[in-house]
Amino acid sequence: MTIISQTLQIALKHHQEGQLQQAESLYHQILQENPGHSDALNLSGLIAHQTGNNTKAAKLINRAILSNPNNPDYYYNLGIVLSSLEQWTEAIQAYRQTLNIKPDYFEALNNLGNLLRNHGNTENAIEIYNKALKYKPDYIKAFSNLLYDMPPFFVPPLKLEFRIIQTVVT
DSSP states (O other): OOHHHHHHHHHHHHHHTTOHHHHHHHHHHHHHHOTTOHHHHHHHHHHHHHTTOHHHHHHHHHHHHHHOTTOHHHHHHHHHHHHHTTOHHHHHHHHHHHHHHOTTOHHHHHHHHHHHHHTTOHHHHHHHHHHHHHHOTTOHHHHHHHHHHSOTTOOOOOOOOOOOOOOOOO
């Protein structure tokens, strides 16, 4: 494992534990060594988003995409950031690009459905939510959004299986 890979793993651990300053410092260290490191750019963009600097986040994630245009997570993250910036058309394009690379990315399908619904395209949103449920039948967010968009008294032809797990405390 290279020094950069080790540093990235440590940074990611800090990031996942909410230690954003430590993670950001390590991502910056990686980018000093390798300015086009796509994962460090993307993850730095996520920290910028998490700390409310969405303009910086979009720039960093776009640089990650330029460095590695085949990673669907980068486009997905860009869609989230662009939505935060209220750049709806661009966010829709980012989610569509995510789905061009990975058609079964159910979270991207759900977010795309939300954007379409919020901009008056309920019919397409319903179709998108159904696609998300095709790939992940127990995805409650898409199911909830689908029910929200259904006409009154419509029962969707979905087969969802919910399992109740009983916990016995002794």
